[in-house]
Amino acid sequence: xxxxxxxxxxxxxxxxxxxxxxxxxxxxxxxxxxxxxxxxxxxxxxxxxxxxxxxxxxxxxxxxxxxxxxxxxxxxxxxxxxxxxxxxxxxxxxxxxxxxxxxxxxxxxxxxxxxx
Amino acid sequence: xxxxxxxxxxxxxxxxxxxxxxxxxxxxxxxxxxxxxxxxxxxxxxxxxxxxxxxxxxxxxxxxxxxxxxxxxxxxxxxxxxxxxxxxxxxxxxxxxxxxxxxxxxxxxx
Numbered sequence: 481x482x483x484x485x486x487x488x489x490x491x492x493x494x495x496x497x498x499x500x501x502x503x504x505x506x507x508x509x510x511x512x513x514x515x516x517x518x519x520x521x522x523x524x525x526x527x528x529x530x531x532x533x534x535x536x537x538x539x540x541x542x543x544x545x546x547x548x549x550x551x552x553x554x555x556x557x558x559x560x561x562x563x564x565x566x567x568x569x570x571x572x573x574x575x576x577x578x579x580x581x582x583x584x585x586x587x588x589x590x591x592x593x594x595x596x
Numbered sequence: 597x598x599x600x601x602x603x604x605x606x607x608x609x610x611x612x613x614x615x616x617x618x619x620x621x622x623x624x625x626x627x628x629x630x631x632x633x634x635x636x637x638x639x640x641x642x643x644x645x646x647x648x649x650x651x652x653x654x655x656x657x658x659x660x661x662x663x664x665x666x667x668x669x670x671x672x673x674x675x676x677x678x679x680x681x682x683x684x685x686x687x688x689x690x691x692x693x694x695x696x697x698x699x700x701x702x703x704x705x706x
Contacts, residue, residue, distance in 0.1 A: 486638070514693075523684065524639075524696045573638050584629055585686075585694060587638035 482508045484576050486588025493564055494596055501559045501591045503574030509554035510576035514585065515547075518571040530557040564595040602685055602697040610705050615672040617700040619685030620665075628661055628668050629686045629694070639684065642670075677706045 483506040493499050503513055511532045516524040528549050529537045536549035546568075548560040561568055571592050575585040602619045609615055619628070627646045631639040645652045645661045645668065652659045658671040672679055685697045 484638075521699075521701070523698045526693065526695075529693070571636070575639070583627075583688075584641045584644050585639075586641065587631075589638045590636065592636065 482506075482576065482578050482586040484510075484574065484586045484588045486574050486591060488591060489589060490592045490594075492594045492596065495565055496563055499561045499564055499593060501561075501572055501574070501593075503557045503559070503576070503588050505555045505576045505586075508576075508578060510557075510578075511554060513551060513557040513574055513576045515549060515557075515559050516573045516575065518573060518590075520571075524573065527559075532557075561593065564593070566595045569593055569595045602683075602700050604700060605698065606701045606703070608703040608705065609675055611675060611677055613675055613704075615675050615679070615702055615704070617670045617683055617685075617702070619668045619670070619687075619697050621668075621685075621687045621697075622666065623687075623689045625663075626688045628659075629688070630657075630659060630668075630670050631684045631686060631696075633682045633684065633699075635681075642683075672702075675702075675704045677704050680704045 485504045485506050487502050513530040515527045517527050518524050526539050527542045530549045530551040532551045532554050538544045551557040571590050573590040575587045627644050629644045630642040633639045643654050643659050645659050656673045661668045680703050682699045682701050684699045686694045688694050
């Protein structure tokens with residue numbers, strides 16, 4: 481199956497700093513990637529859809545200036561949490577779709593962000 | 597509102613027993629998918645069942661779909677300790693994005 485690599489797996493940062501998370505499709509080209517946020521023992525909350533070569537589409541309630549998404553190539557999407565605060569602490573997961581809308585997703589291994 | 601709702605929220609069984617998880621959804625769908633998540637990890641796709649299918653098998657997994665009741669079930673037969681994980685259903689509404697349910701936390705005791 482398709483492989484999605486996500487780095488870093490864990491990051492601890494000070495409040496006010498920015499953190500960049502990378503999501504790469506290793507053996508396929510992903511025109512569309514998705515970024516999710518997950519709280520402990522909760523479901524995945526879709527934050528935004530990342531489209532190669534164009535602006536990301538953010539879900540309602542997600543601050544686009546806070547969570548910057550860049551999808552500069554067919555194999556790389558990045559999520560930057562700007563001016564992180566403790567309430568941004570969460571598990572962030574990216575995924576990529578192979579096939580059309582609504583088809584199965586391949587997930588990265590996730591990034592646990594802890595903001596002190 | 598949540599598209600997919602799963603029950604039970606948590607399930608604890610002994611190794612060798614079968615585990616059944618249910619998922620209900622609200623709108624018409626193209627397909628329904630089940631994913632597994634080990635603690636602190638990403639999700640792994642298990643199986644996809646399309647709206648015109650009623651049952652699908654993959655190894656020890658059996659998925660059913662009842663579009664009239666807007667529900668699906670995932671059965672894991674002869675469970676193993678390694679099956680311990682959270683299981684999520686995800687639905688693809690017509691023309692829409694994949695939406696995940698709340699998940700069932702399965703614990704299989706050796």
